[in-house]
Amino acid sequence: MSWVLQHADFFNNRSMEWNSTYMVWKKFFADEGFTETELESATVAVFRRSKVPVFGAEHLNALKEELREIRRKAREAALKELQRRPPCPVCSNGGTVRVPNRSLIDAAGNWDDAKSQSLDWAVCDRCDSAKILGCGGLSLTDYESRVPNWRSLLARQDEIDKKTDSMPSSQVEREYEAIKARLRSVFLELQNNQLNPS
């Protein structure tokens, strides 16, 4: 059963006019990226409300609220699942990987890491952490196709750091990854609160 018929049946609005209105709503929500399954769940949630909306505009607003809530719960569940799962060997579930800044690598493949901004991010595409956390940018696969020797460039720098008795950059990066993941969670929480002011 399509969502249009389901919503009409739930709220006893089976006229042709309502049918056309629901078709428009469905298209609007589809354009916003909502799936038919999400719409069906939203209708059930609206139906379960203690105060069921009466007018069309109230129905539309109620659906929008329930869809936001469905997305918020799905994101929360995905973040929890991300924290529970074993760390990705590439990004430690942080979604991104620290890599040498491409613009500082010369034609011979040498990396000038003494400059500021010598490191950059690549998005891990070996797991779905980046998708869950909403990281965007150049994928690690694309980066690697352009800088195949990036790991050895970083390892060489680690060796130099060790000799100069400073904290290895890989350790700094791991700590930075953990901080970054925490900041992202906080940011997502803030974003959720803005979308769903209580």
Ligand SMILES: [Zn+2]
């Ligand atoms: Zn990963």
